[in-house]
Every structure is written in C-alpha cells, then in structure tokens.
Amino acid sequence: MEQEQLKEKIIALLPEAEFNVNKQYLDINVPSDKMHAFVKLLKESDDLKLDYLFCLSGVDWKTHFTIVYHLTSTFFGHSLVLKVKTTGRENPEVASVADIYATAEFHEREVYDLMGIKFSDHPDMRRLFLDETFIEGFPLRKDYKDEINIIER
C-alpha cells in the first residue's frame, strides 16, 4: 500500500494522529491514552494487518521520553513508525502492548531496565540485564552520573 493511501486510512481510524517529517516511513505521534486501542486496531484490521513489531525503543529527550514502535505487515509489506510521548520526566508510564505482540514483553523490560519507563499491565515488570539490587538509577538516561566508570568528555 502506498504512503498516501496508508495516511488516509490512519486518519480515518484515529483523527488525533499527528504526522512527522520522515523520509523512510510514515511517522505518527499518538496520544498515550489512545495508544493501546489504536495498536490493537492496526493489528486486527483487514486492510492494514500490521502484525510484526520489529523494533521497540525508548529515547530520552531531556524534558520527556518517547517510545518508538516500528511496525510492518507481513501480508502487504507496508511499514509504520508510532511514537508515544510521556507527560514528563518524573514516573513516566505508558500502556504495555505485550498482550498484542509477544515480543514486546521483553523489549519493554529492557526499556524499563535501562531508562526507567514503566509499562502498565505488563505481565512481568522487572529488570532484565541489570541486577535487582542495582539502585543507582537507569543508565541510558541522559542525566545518569557515574563518577568511577563513565568519563565525561
């Protein structure tokens, strides 16, 4: 499906979607309260069928965080990028998509482990790489300080 057609279908499903400038994929900002229902629609609708989540990442923008979802369809071949912003830096929380895409369960644990973003309704929200006793914070954040191991340039 071409990008223009895809854009029209997305607007029909979710009128609040904002589009970003991106040369590679169709890039959508989604409000965080409507995100879970929208993603479920994307997977189950017959003309979109975005069934393969191939990347879930978190980005720290200093005033807020963004979770980026890269989705593609194995039936039609089109791809999308969804972005969800958190409301601030204190106690960031986003709905989990682990019940829609099974691979998201572990990608979300990694994002929690390294950036501290909690995912509500996640079946097993705990750290993945770092030890449970690691209390010094979340290393991938921009304000993470470690006097001994990290040299600031």
Place this chain on the structure above:
Amino acid sequence: MSEEKKVIVELNENPEYIINMGPQHPSTHGVLRFEVSLQGEMVKYLIPHCGYVHRGIEKMCESLTYPQIIHLTDRLDYLSAHMNNEAVSLCVENALEIEVPERVKYIRSILSELNRIASHQLWWSAFGMDLGGLTCFFYGLRDREKILDIFEESFGSRLLHSFIVPGGLMHDIHPNFKKGITDFIKYFRKKLPEYNRFLTGNVIFQARTKGLGILSKEDAINYGITGPSGRASGFSCDIRKIEPYSAYPYVDFKEILYTEGDTFYRYVARMDEMVESMNILEQLVDKMPDGNEYTAKMKPVIKLPEGEYYQRVETARGELGVYIVSDGNKTPYRLKLRTPNFSNLFIMNKLASGFKIADLVAISGSLDLVIPDIDR
C-alpha cells in the same frame, strides 16, 4: 496427621526441583543462564537469565564518532562481524545520501556471504558436538579455516575485521581475493556431501531432532523470530529479498522456506543456506567490476543531519536493525540496535517445555544463539 508430616508428604508429592544450566556451560555457547524446573527428567518450565555480558554498547556509542562505532558493532554477533559493520555503514550513508562505487557494493556482499558460510560452519560443528558427534567439530572447523585464511590475507585479522566503514572500505583487497574464493567454492562443494553423510542422514540424529520443538508461523511472527529459525516455520523474513541492499538486487537466489518448523528443519534450512550462499558468491565474483576504487569521497568529520534513520540487514541469525537518532552532532544522540538473538532467545520456554533435558540442548542448538548479541 501432625503439621510436620503433612508438609513433608506434600513436598514429596509435588516436588519443585530447580537447577541452573549455566552461566558456565559448554552447551549454551556463551554466558547464559537457564533456570530449569524439572519433574524427573522432563522440563516443566524454563526461565532464561541474560545480562552477564552486558557491556553498555548503546550508551558507549553516544560518545563516539561514527567511524569509531564500527569497531564496537563488530563485537555484537562476532560470527557475523561484516554484516554488523555493513548495517551501521549503510545507515550513515543513506542519511548522508552518499552513493558508494559499484565495486564496493559487490565486495561488501561477497564478504557478507563468506561470513554467512563461516558462521553456519561453526554452528554445524557446535551443534553436532552438543548432540554427541565430536567429529563434526573437527570437520567443520577444518573447512572454516579456508575462509579465515582468505580474511587474514586481505584484512590482517581472522574474526573481527572492522573493514566495512561509512563511505566504502578501509583499504583495498588483496590481489588473490577472487582466486581464493573460487578455490574455496570448488573445495567446499566437494566437502558438503560429507556433512550430510555425517548428520543429516544419520538415524540417531533424525530420531533426536524430528518432531521436536515445533514453532508455528504465527508464533514466529508474534515473537519476532527471524533468520533461518523463522524461515523453517514458513515466516518469509529474508531482508535480502524484502529490502535489498548493496549488490543483492543484481543476483538471483531463492529464499529457503520450509513449513514444518521443527528442530530438524531448522537444521536443514541452514544447510541449504550454505549451498545458496555459494551460488550467490559465484555470481558476485563473476560480475564484480575490476579496478581499484574502494571508497567514496567523504568529509573528514561525519555529521548526520537532524532526524531519524533505520537500516535493516540480514545477518547469519536473523534481522539486525540499526536505529540512529541524530541531532546534528558528530556523535549520535541515540543508537538502538535491534539484535536478532534477543528476540530469538525468549521462545525457548515455549519450545522446550514438556521435553527432556537432552532435547533442551538440541533445541537451543538449533536456534543458534550468540550471547553477546543478546546482552549488547
């Protein structure tokens, strides 16, 4: 019955027996811990614990320039080093909209395919050894040495080369490169039937792997299992066909797909991939343009324009994704590596539950996990 006796009787009837497989274990091929709950010899459930080799590569990359990042990506999945380098180089080149010379594209694809064969040879050696056929180890590594000799002649190192850089290659290849490859293909085509005589047709091997650990296509898509493990279940995920890069648009090859999805067919998919890689290599070496250009014109300091860039590449184990967020400086603002082994690991619980411990070893061998790729 007294309280104490009741508790003892309960424990005897429903014992929970948990053992650790790893972190040091010859069959996990890396530092990975499986917490296995057993009922006699049968696995009830299995929890993988990763993070023993977590080096913080994504955090380190936020303070390194783009040519410096190449040396770190080598060490992710060290058996597909060229493909990891190619992923980051292609991402940077597409962001800067630079076109590399045709000869460079051919050399990059030749190196990727050679690396794929070497990686599958090592996998075959280790898989056979895990199931008890120790001779497989010696045969596979003996043939892999021929490829490592080609690498050493051109690049100076056998495993981690950091040769594919943004803009082209580090330096030109050795004059014996093409001849080395044609000699190797002639040699290995005669040796591959030996491998099939060893394992594929072996009655014991087939009894140990057929019908074991069946992965359905829906599960493969849901869990993101890519590479030969996913293609053995019918999930058509070969990035060389979906979004071709480098010299893959110029060659003719078929995607290896099976539908059965059990351990035996994951094995057969990789053996067929080795044959297909040799066909691709012959076509590439034939069509490669002559000359000695090895790089495009690049500025001395690489700064990516503001924005986001994603590149997908097919490594020996699946789909590697590189996601770069740039704010205009010479270091990336955020670099995310979507590695194939991270997604492939977490299907282990579903596949191995209900089977015996010996089957667990066979299943994890057929998924072909490389642990530093999981932890980054």
